[in-house]
Amino acid sequence: MSITTYELNHLDQLEAEAIHIFREVASEFERPCLMFSGGKDSILMLHLATKAFWPARLPFPVLHVDTGHNFPEVIAYRDQRIKELEARLVVASVQKSIDEGRVTEEKGPRASRNRLQTTTLLDSIEENKFDALFGGARRDEEKARAKERFYSFRDEFGQWDPKNQRPELWNLYNGRIRQGEHIRVFPISNWTELDVWQYIEREDIEIPSVYFAHKREVFQRDGMLLADSEFVTRSEYEELMTRKVRYRTVGDMSCTGAVESEAENLKQIIEEISSTRITERGATRADDRVSEAAMEDRKKEGYF
Amino acid sequence: MEFLRFATAGSVDDGKSTLIGRLLYDTKSIFQDQLESVEATSKQMGNEHTNLALLTDGLRAEREQGITIDVAYRYFATPKRKFIIADTPGHIQYTRNMVTGASTADLVLVLVDARHGVVEQSRRHAFLASLLRIPHLVVCVNKMDLIDYDEKAFNAVKEEFRNFAMKLEISDLSFVPISALHGDNVVERSAKMPWYEGSSLLHHLEEVHIASDRNLIDARFPVQYVIRPQSEEHHDYRGYAGTVTGGVFKPGDEVVVLPSGFTSTVASIDSYDGPISEAFGPMSVTMRLTSEIDISRGDMICRPNNQPTVSQDLQAMVCWMSESTELTPRMKLALKHTTRSSRVMVSEIQYRIDVNTLHRDEKPESLKLNEIGRVSLRSTQPLFFDNYRRNRNTGSFILMDEVTNATVAAGIIVGSG
Ligand SMILES: Nc1nc2c(ncn2[C@@H]2O[C@H](COP(=O)(O)OP(=O)(O)O)[C@@H](O)[C@H]2O)c(=O)[nH]1
Numbered sequence: 001m002s003i004t005t006y007e008l009n010h011l012d013q014l015e016a017e018a019i020h021i022f023r024e025v026a027s028e029f030e031r032p033c034l035m036f037s038g039g040k041d042s043i044l045m046l047h048l049a050t051k052a053f054w055p056a057r058l059p060f061p062v063l064h065v066d067t068g069h070n071f072p073e074v075i076a077y078r079d080q081r082i083k084e085l086e087a088r089l090v091v092a093s094v095q096k097s098i099d100e101g102r103v104t105e106e107k108g109p110r111a112s113r114n115r116l117q118t119t120t121l122l123d124s125i126e127e128n129k130f131d132a133l134f135g136g137a138r139r140d141e142e143k144a145r146a147k148e149r150f151y152s153f154r155d156e157f158g159q160w161d162p163k164n165q166r167p168e169l170w171n172l173y174n175g176r177i178r179q180g181e182h183i184r185v186f187p188i189s190n191w192t193e194l195d196v197w198q199y200i201e202r203e204d205i206e207i208p209s210v211y212f213a214h215k216r217e218v219f220q221r222d223g224m225l226l227a228d229s230e231f232v233t234r235s236e237y238e239e240l241m242t243r244k245v246r247y248r249t250v251g252d253m254s255c256t257g258a259v260e261s262e263a264e265n266l267k268q269i270i271e272e273i274s275s276t277r278i279t280e281r282g283a284t285r286a287d288d289r290v291s292e293a294a295m296e297d298r299k300k301e302g303y304f
Numbered sequence: 305m306e307f308l309r310f311a312t313a314g315s316v317d318d319g320k321s322t323l324i325g326r327l328l329y330d331t332k333s334i335f336q337d338q339l340e341s342v343e344a345t346s347k348q349m350g351n352e353h354t355n356l357a358l359l360t361d362g363l364r365a366e367r368e369q370g371i372t373i374d375v376a377y378r379y380f381a382t383p384k385r386k387f388i389i390a391d392t393p394g395h396i397q398y399t400r401n402m403v404t405g406a407s408t409a410d411l412v413l414v415l416v417d418a419r420h421g422v423v424e425q426s427r428r429h430a431f432l433a434s435l436l437r438i439p440h441l442v443v444c445v446n447k448m449d450l451i452d453y454d455e456k457a458f459n460a461v462k463e464e465f466r467n468f469a470m471k472l473e474i475s476d477l478s479f480v481p482i483s484a485l486h487g488d489n490v491v492e493r494s495a496k497m498p499w500y501e502g503s504s505l506l507h508h509l510e511e512v513h514i515a516s517d518r519n520l521i522d523a524r525f526p527v528q529y530v531i532r533p534q535s536e537e538h539h540d541y542r543g544y545a546g547t548v549t550g551g552v553f554k555p556g557d558e559v560v561v562l563p564s565g566f567t568s569t570v571a572s573i574d575s576y577d578g579p580i581s582e583a584f585g586p587m588s589v590t591m592r593l594t595s596e597i598d599i600s601r602g603d604m605i606c607r608p609n610n611q612p613t614v615s616q617d618l619q620a621m622v623c624w625m626s627e628s629t630e631l632t633p634r635m636k637l638a639l640k641h642t643t644r645s646s647r648v649m650v651s652e653i654q655y656r657i658d659v660n661t662l663h664r665d666e667k668p669e670s671l672k673l674n675e676i677g678r679v680s681l682r683s684t685q686p687l688f689f690d691n692y693r694r695n696r697n698t699g700s701f702i703l704m705d706e707v708t709n710a711t712v713a714a715g716i717i718v719g720s721g
């Protein structure tokens with residue numbers, strides 16, 4: 001930050017914008033929560049929220065929608081961060097939704113719990129009476145997300161209506177809702193993947209080890225490298241191999257692909273991201289490959 | 305690196321989305337998988353060229369109808385600057401989405417189809433850009449390929465636009481002849497228009513000077529949130545969190561708090577990363593004062609010798625955005641201005657502006673969807689504001705319907721009383 005010219009560099013501007021939104025929501029809503037997946041974007045969100053309220057603790061709980069198909073490193077990271085921040089963790093379990101018959105597990109080798117999460121999330125919103133949910137979605141991730149407002153209105157069914165969004169003017173956010181409705185709030189809307197990594201490096205934010213290149217048993221599926229785990233069923237043609245990989249996004253183990261990489265530290269990751277020709281979701285997410293509008297369709301139903 | 309935020313504007317089919325696609329494509333900001341997906345969709349829809357508009361028209365309905373419905377945000381960077389693009393819809397029905405995209409912009413690109421010249425939507429959007437006081441406006445005369453890159457035709461559009469713009473307040477106006485489809489004068493200067501002596505559009509975007517567009521004079525700090533840790537370590541801590549919306553604050557500054565009028569001194573400006581010696585917009589900081597006074601969200605901290613107007617009566621230009629209701633005298637609405645929420649009543653509609661002629665229709669009965677007019681509002685609480693012309697942050701507000709909760713108007717303060 002150069003004080004003499006009163007200019008903020010791009011990371012400072014993005015940070016200021018996000019902090020403004022965290023504080024605005026904490027002021028205007030009764031029961032906000034921060035959705036946390038253990039991915040880099042939600043780790044960034046937790047960091048920004050901490051900055052927004054320092055030296056006080058987070059004035060809202062952290063919500064993890066747990067598919068049960070987690071990277072163990074990510075769960076360990078989550079628990080440690082929550083402890084350090086003295087934050088309150090709410091876990092909404094997809095397994096529990098299955099056990100209670102709210103949803104049925106998909107069948108077949110490509111079964112994933114990705115879509116089931118929506119029901120678990122919406123049930124948790126209702127149960128906890130959350131009225132604002134912070135999400136780490138970024139507009140550069142995907143074409144439906146490119147259309148999101150900072151405050152994204154959801155009706156009593158949790159639905160997003162992309163054809164009829166509230167206008168959003170200047171930085172004046174309309175948080176007015178009726179009972180049962182809620183707002184999804186996206187403080188890092190304007191960050192790109194590269195901004196996220198540059199900021200993680202600048203702020204020296206700790207991230208789970210799966211983001212750095214490491215040797216792992218993987219197999220090819222739909223042009224992606226999936227990790228072998230108890231959550232996937234391999235066919236006889238899907239042979240295991242050992243590759244040096246890292247993750248660009250971290251989600252459900254059954255549908256998040258790894259990329260081959262030599263990047264073992266943040267500097268190397270930033271170099272890699274700067275020269276990559278494939279988007280992070282294109283490289284690594286089976287859940288977006290279902291159809292052209294897979295993300296839009298899931299979002300309309302109430303997905304993240 | 306510095307950001308430039310810009311928005312597209314202009315009528316349907318004038319080539320806004322294609323231009324953004326072209327800018328992204330020619331600056332190599334498109335990823336392989338995005339391009340493959342757009343190529344496949346173009347082919348499937350029977351397009352002759354790869355339809356670059358699909359890079360921003362991401363919704364199912366937009367692709368089916370071949371139009372832009374809502375703003376799409378896209379990002380790219382060159383070695384000189386980072387850009388945030390808002391690609392907005394041209395259709396009059398979606399004007400509120402255009403205003404959404406333009407409200408935070410430093411610069412607006414108004415596209416005009418060289419064959420059709422300046423049409424009603426070009427005028428409407430230029431007017432809105434001037435009303436929103438977007439400091440820089442670039443008119444892109446597009447589809448030059450369809451008129452043989454003809455200089456005379458370009459000059460005619462330029463002349464026509466200038467004539468209209470003379471009646472508006474636009475501080476920086478420029479013109480570029482382009483073909484969004486073929487990329488002429490978008491990233492590189494085109495050999496097909498040797499008569500054009502200006503720079504390419506991208507070059508212009510990289511060079512336009514925006515640093516002086518902010519207000520560094522009138523110190524304004526709307527209190528957003530009060531930080532009270534309630535922990536042993538920070539037992540007596542009481543910090544006022546918010547975003548600086550004008551001027552500069554330093555520890556030791558004498559300040560006054562509105563509405564109470566109490567004065568105090570800035571004890572420190574805090575952040576997670578340590579104390580801050582000078583806070584300016586748009587920094588989000590936490591301020592502590594030397595004296596214990598009662599301050600809450602919606603209050604405004606400023607300097608005793610430079611205070612905003614404090615009044616319950618506002619004069620404003622409003623753009624009405626509701627499909628289901630009209631703005632009428634005596635109507636009551638919810639208002640949000642800085643961090644302050646209030647209720648207002650419409651005292652009077654003074655006039656409505658005809659965007660084609662800029663003629664004022666005096667005393668209309670109402671303002672309908674997409675209409676713009678000047679109104680007097682009476683607030684239940686005093687507001688602390690500046691003229692929008694002086695400060696976009698303390699001069700703007702939104703109005704919300706108290707029943708449906710919809711955002712129904714954008715407001716620009718032009719005076720008090
Ligand atoms: N010939 C020609 N066609 C163009 C040009 N720019 C856009 N178009 C076409 O005009 C139509 C509308 O473009 P689009 O970008 O969707 O316009 P928008 O509604 O302003 O976003 C599409 O068929 C484009 O291919 C241009 O420079 N030359």
Ligand SMILES: [Mg+2]
Binds near residue numbers: 320393
């Ligand atoms: Mg368009």
